[in-house]
Amino acid sequence: WCGSLRAALVSPGMAGLRVDFSLLLEPLGFIKVLEWIFSIFAFAMCGGFQGETSLLVSCKGVVNKTVTAAFAYPFRLNTVIFSAPDPKCCGGTWTDVYLVGNFSSSAQFFVTLAVLVFLYCIAALVVYIGYKHMYQQNSKFPLADLAITVITAFLWLVSTFAWAKALADIKMSTGASIIPGIESCKAPGTTCRFASVTSMGTLNVSVVFGLLNMVLWGGNVWFVYKDTNLHNESNRISQSP
Numbered sequence: 001w002c003g004s005l006r007a008a009l010v011s012p013g014m015a016g017l018r019v020d021f022s023l024l025l026e027p028l029g030f031i032k033v034l035e036w037i038f039s040i041f042a043f044a045m046c047g048g049f050q051g052e053t054s055l056l057v058s059c060k061g062v063v064n065k066t067v068t069a070a071f072a073y074p075f076r077l078n079t080v081i082f083s084a085p086d087p088k089c090c091g092g093t094w095t096d097v098y099l100v101g102n103f104s105s106s107a108q109f110f111v112t113l114a115v116l117v118f119l120y121c122i123a124a125l126v127v128y129i130g131y132k133h134m135y136q137q138n139s140k141f142p143l144a145d146l147a148i149t150v151i152t153a154f155l156w157l158v159s160t161f162a163w164a165k166a167l168a169d170i171k172m173s174t175g176a177s178i179i180p181g182i183e184s185c186k187a188p189g190t191t192c193r194f195a196s197v198t199s200m201g202t203l204n205v206s207v208v209f210g211l212l213n214m215v216l217w218g219g220n221v222w223f224v225y226k227d228t229n230l231h232n233e234s235n236r237i238s239q240s241p
Contacts (some may be wrong), residue, residue, distance in 0.1 A: 018132070034216055035213065042213060051072065051197065053196070054067065055193065056192070056193045057090075059189060061086060069099055073111070074104035074107045075107050076102050077102065079098070094190070124145065143229070145224050153221060156210060156214035159210065160207060160213070163207060
């Protein structure tokens, strides 16, 4: 029984495990750690956001009543409704008021990419630390790493700019500019004033981390490329007489 357990633990994959943290001190490993950390900030800042926008409404029997609409990731604002000013809905003149816009596709694209990058960085760091010798001996590993790095850098570019545009629209759809589009505020005897909206500083930070991730992954292309046969072959060609 002990022999079979030992054989199960010492699998072919585990037999090749050689823990070596030296690669983390090189640009290839160090940048991968930064990519892992920055991906956490990107999806945490965006995916964890919760906020609300509020108006001050005066109508029949109501004076400066605060009505609120709470919104959060993934920012399907067109499903978010303002609370009613009073149980009688301003004498029947107040109808359901929804925010405008659905920005879930851009937000989910950004967060999903960040989560996938987070998981890939963990897998890559395991290979760098435990299977460095296999990574350097098998040309397929660096080539696969290079392809994924190039694709990820491009996806960070696309997702970050899409999310930045969506964030600008979210600010418009939850700010003071929403009042002219609210029909209930146009009813006789009803006035609406914008009160406040939750600060979106964390969402701004998520865009910054998206840009940082784009720069990191774009810059890391060179360091991954240096470990591939493509770089070695180009060196041999340039050095040959």
